[in-house]
Amino acid sequence: MASRDVVSYDTPLSRVLRILASLFLALYLVWTLLPFVVMFVSSFKDMLEAFKLPAVGDWAGITVFFEFTPTFKHYTSLFTENSFGTYILNSLIAAGGSALISVVFGSLAAYSLSRVDFKGKQDLFFWIISTRMAPVVAVMVPLYAIFRSLDLVGTLPGLILAYTTFNLPFAIWMLKGFFDNVPYAIEEAQMVDGATRFEAFRAILPLVAPGIGAFIVLCVLFAWNDFLFAAIIGSGGAKTLPVATRELVQPQNIQWGSIMAAGVVTTAPMMLLGLVIRKYLVAGLTMGAVKE
Amino acid sequence: MATVTIRNVWKYYGETPAVKDLNITCPDGSFVSILGPSGCGKSSTMRMIAGLEHISSGDILFDDVRVNDLAPKDRDVAMVFENYALYPHKSVYENIANPLRLRDVKEATIKERVEGAAKLLEIGHLLGRRPHELSGGQKQRVAIGRAIVREPKLFLFDEPIAHLDAKLRAHMRGEIKHLQRTLGTTMVYVTHDQLEALSMADYIAVMHDGELQQWGTPSEIFNNPVNAWVAGFVGEPAMNFLTCGIKGEGDKVSLMHRNFEIPLLAGQVRQLNGAAQTGTARMGVRPDALSISMTKPDEAAMRGEIFVNELLGGDMLVEVALDDCRIRVKTTPEFAGKPGEACYLTVNRDKWHVFDAGDGHAYF
Numbered sequence: 001m002a003s004r005d006v007v008s009y010d011t012p013l014s015r016v017l018r019i020l021a022s023l024f025l026a027l028y029l030v031w032t033l034l035p036f037v038v039m040f041v042s043s044f045k046d047m048l049e050a051f052k053l054p055a056v057g058d059w060a061g062i063t064v065f066f067e068f069t070p071t072f073k074h075y076t077s078l079f080t081e082n083s084f085g086t087y088i089l090n091s092l093i094a095a096g097g098s099a100l101i102s103v104v105f106g107s108l109a110a111y112s113l114s115r116v117d118f119k120g121k122q123d124l125f126f127w128i129i130s131t132r133m134a135p136v137v138a139v140m141v142p143l144y145a146i147f148r149s150l151d152l153v154g155t156l157p158g159l160i161l162a163y164t165t166f167n168l169p170f171a172i173w174m175l176k177g178f179f180d181n182v183p184y185a186i187e188e189a190q191m192v193d194g195a196t197r198f199e200a201f202r203a204i205l206p207l208v209a210p211g212i213g214a215f216i217v218l219c220v221l222f223a224w225n226d227f228l229f230a231a232i233i234g235s236g237g238a239k240t241l242p243v244a245t246r247e248l249v250q251p252q253n254i255q256w257g258s259i260m261a262a263g264v265v266t267t268a269p270m271m272l273l274g275l276v277i278r279k280y281l282v283a284g285l286t287m288g289a290v291k292e
Numbered sequence: 293m294a295t296v297t298i299r300n301v302w303k304y305y306g307e308t309p310a311v312k313d314l315n316i317t318c319p320d321g322s323f324v325s326i327l328g329p330s331g332c333g334k335s336s337t338m339r340m341i342a343g344l345e346h347i348s349s350g351d352i353l354f355d356d357v358r359v360n361d362l363a364p365k366d367r368d369v370a371m372v373f374e375n376y377a378l379y380p381h382k383s384v385y386e387n388i389a390n391p392l393r394l395r396d397v398k399e400a401t402i403k404e405r406v407e408g409a410a411k412l413l414e415i416g417h418l419l420g421r422r423p424h425e426l427s428g429g430q431k432q433r434v435a436i437g438r439a440i441v442r443e444p445k446l447f448l449f450d451e452p453i454a455h456l457d458a459k460l461r462a463h464m465r466g467e468i469k470h471l472q473r474t475l476g477t478t479m480v481y482v483t484h485d486q487l488e489a490l491s492m493a494d495y496i497a498v499m500h501d502g503e504l505q506q507w508g509t510p511s512e513i514f515n516n517p518v519n520a521w522v523a524g525f526v527g528e529p530a531m532n533f534l535t536c537g538i539k540g541e542g543d544k545v546s547l548m549h550r551n552f553e554i555p556l557l558a559g560q561v562r563q564l565n566g567a568a569q570t571g572t573a574r575m576g577v578r579p580d581a582l583s584i585s586m587t588k589p590d591e592a593a594m595r596g597e598i599f600v601n602e603l604l605g606g607d608m609l610v611e612v613a614l615d616d617c618r619i620r621v622k623t624t625p626e627f628a629g630k631p632g633e634a635c636y637l638t639v640n641r642d643k644w645h646v647f648d649a650g651d652g653h654a655y656f
Contacts, residue, residue, distance in 0.1 A: 185377035188344050191364040192371040192448075193438070194394035206381045 036267070043260035044070040050256060074261035082258070084265065087244040091266075093156055094230070094240055095223035098163035099216045106171025107179075107212065111201055113172065114179035115187075125176075128169045136166065136228055147233055154236035162233045163223045171215055178211030179204075214281050217273065224270055241266040294354040294445040294478055295320045296341065301350030303336045303502075310336045312502040314350070318480060318495070323472050325481045325493035329525070333502040334482045335450060341480060342448050343367050354445060365394070370439035371448040374455070376431045378423040378438075384410075385419040388437040395442075409437040412471070429460045436468070440475060447472070447479040454485070465491055486526045490514060498522050515643075520652035523576050523645055529609060532582075532619045534575045535649065538564075547575055547646070550615055552594040557641050563656040564646065572649040579622040581643035584610055585636050586629055593636040594619075598629045612637060 008014070042050045049068040054061025078084040113125055143162065144153070152158030182204050190200040205212070230240040239247075245262040248255045274281075296318040303311035311333040318324040326334040339345040341352055343364035351358050359367050370391070378387050386393075388409055392402045410416045413433045423431055432452060439447055453464045469492045472479045483489055489496045490510045498505040498513060506518045517523035523531050537548035545564060546555045556564065588595070596612040596619065603609075603625055610621045612635060621637060629635050646655045 183375065183377065185373045185375055186379060188342075188364075189371065189373060189377040189379075189438075190390070190394075191344070192342055192369060193391040193442075194365040196363070196365060199394070203379070 039260050039263045039267075041065065041068075043074055043257065043264050044068070044072070045257065046071055046073075047257055050260075074257040075265075077258055078261055078265065082244065082248075084241075084244060084262065087239050087241050088265070090156060090159075090234070090238050091224055091240040094159045094163060094234065094238065095220045097156070097160040098167055098223050099219040101160065101164050102167040102171040102219055103212055103216055106168055106215070107175050107205070107208070109168075109172045110175035111179050113176050115184070125173075129173045131169045132166070132173075140228065140232060144232055153233055154238055156234075156238045159229065159234040159238045159240070162229045163219075163226070167219045167222065171219070174215050175208060175211055178208040182207045210280060213277065217277055217281055220273075221270060224266075293320055293476065296324075296446060296478060296480065297351075297353040298337070298341070299351045299353065301337070301340065301352060302348045303333065303340060303345065304348045310502050311340070314499075314504055316497050316504065316507065318478055321476050321478055322494040323469065323479045323481065323492060324495045324497065325483060325489035326497045326499060327483060327486060327489040327526070328499035329484055332499040334484075334499050337499070338371075338448050338450055338480060338482045341446070342369055342371050367446075368444050369446045369448055370442055370444040372432075372435045372439050372450065372452040374451040376423075376435040376452075378431060378434055380423050382422075383419065384415065384421050384423070384426070384434050384437075387423065387434055388419075388441050391438060391442045405441050406437075409441040412440070412474075413437050428456050429464070432456060432464065436471070440471070443475075444477065447477055447481075449479065449481040451483055452481075453488070454483070461488075468492065487528060490526065498525065500525070516654070517576075517645065518654055520574055520576060520647040520654070523647070523654070527578055529579045529620050529622070531576045531578050531645075533647075534577075534614070534617060534619070535572055536575050538571055538573050547573065549594070552592065554592045554639060554641070556646075560641075560646070560656050573655070574647040574649055574652070576645035576647055577619075577639055578643065579609065579620045581640040582619070582621045583638045583640070584612070584621045584623050584627065584629070585638070586633065588636050589638055593638050595634065595636055598631050598633050598635050600631055601627070601629070610635075 045068045052064050052067075054064050109128075113121065143165075147153050147158050147162070150158075152161060186207070187200040187204055190203045191197065195203060224240075225242065226240075227242045227246070230238075230243045231246070234240055234243065241262065245259060245266060248259045248262060296316075298314050298316040301311060301314045302309060314333075314337060316324075326337060328334045336345060340347050343359070343362060343366075347360050351360055353359065354367070379390065382390070385406055388406045389402050392405060397405075406419070407416065410419055413436060415430060415433045415437065418426065418430060418434070423434065426434065435452065439449075449468070452468070453461045456464060465488060468481075481488075481493065490513070493510060495507065496510055496513045497507050500521055505522050506513055508516075513522065513526055517526065520533065524533065534549060539546045539548050539553070543558075543561060544555060545561045546553050585593075594614060596614040599611040599613045599618060601608060601610050606625070608623050608625045608627050610623055610627065610629065612619045612621060614637075619637060647653065648655065
């Protein structure tokens, strides 16, 4: 891949634009990060301290935000008074299970679509991706009816199935691009070397690993952050973190401290995951699109 | 080691035939080259032998075993692909070891065989590298290493050196030929480069438009082409063709052109066998079967005008304008003629060919 210089020369206008861009980015950073900071800090505050606010315009009073005695009581209450341990596990199982199922079936389907020509292939491919075109809400009621009649409402398998119906088309669509970029000759070489078709398929999986990795992350993120499916199909027996957090809002008593702590517990794992795999995720998402 | 028999094989892609009624027998231990331009069906033929494509009709046999319905892995062939098809995520060692691993060979044997193959190909120092760290020639050696490590019944080489630079290609031609002689394994080698086929193969199958044109040793193909197409495809610089009239007077038959009349040799009159005693024919002469001089040597010489001179190192190629056509002549670099000057061409009649003007088959 040839890299080349994007040549630009300074003009008064470009300098002004650069300053404006930096200003915009600084404001944008505050806009995106402040909620997380407030959430994180508040989760360690007592109720009274959390609501100590400086008067409007009193910039010196901003230190009030940081005058508190850290407490872990909200976190302990999440795991003692509520069963957040179970909810974390539910979230993990639902997200991981659906990612696993989607990636297994998705890569098989994507491989077939990439390698085998058959009548109506284009239509089939379009149909698969078209299932993602309707918003989830639009199909929620019929889905709920189907899941209820199958006794899947409120169960983890039900939730996994629900996520899979939405993740699988995405997996097929995304992974097909990766398989398309693997030269067919590599599998042929494998088969001549003595591999069966399935062994040849397995042998090229490392070549689409960046795609599979990127997909698993996106899939886990989707399921982990989902509220709609979790609230309707998972409600009751398969409560996940977002739903459990929502339930901390009770008519007489909004448990702000616990909500903040639950927010941290929900976001932290995904943020850490994002940090760890950031490099691979970007590589995976762009690699499929660009042919060498 | 195996004799490969291709019997009445057809290959269709949809309605289009790519290979038409092909019949070839590759003797055990021989080096057979399938030669033809792109789209002639040579790669389809090889892929059918490998089992990577279905055979539309006909049979392929290894020795006496029909392999039509065997999967590639059960045919015991080894193939080198045009683009090498190395496994990019595996080291050179693992690439070469792959066919053995798939057959559950013991680790110690694998090590011994891989190192043996690497030594033969002089890539022992590269075993730890990944394919993307190798040059084209090195990748090609690794691909060959992967093929020879297993001692298969049959080697299939699909234009393996087409992407190398000219110098390395010349070097690898010798290496591959030597390798095949050393191992003694039957080899089918597909190429579009007539020089590769001529220089390496024991037998050449020339294909065009899905049909086998000629089967023979390199010298048969070069010296006795069966038709004008083969004659024009094989040989560099290419054979010159001139459409001539035929004039027959008893036992004497001559080729007539606007500015020359050349009698056929006695034996050649018989080979013409009365066919096209009158009418037209195509004369074919290779550039090295012509001699050029600035003065008229005899009555049968063709008069032309030098169009351009090309010095090819040890030889000089002179392009001569003869009425409305061009004839290329190979001569020595000392040749002094300048473009625009008149010159005379004499045909070595022991080495010329006459083809039918219609279907192009060779009379001699």
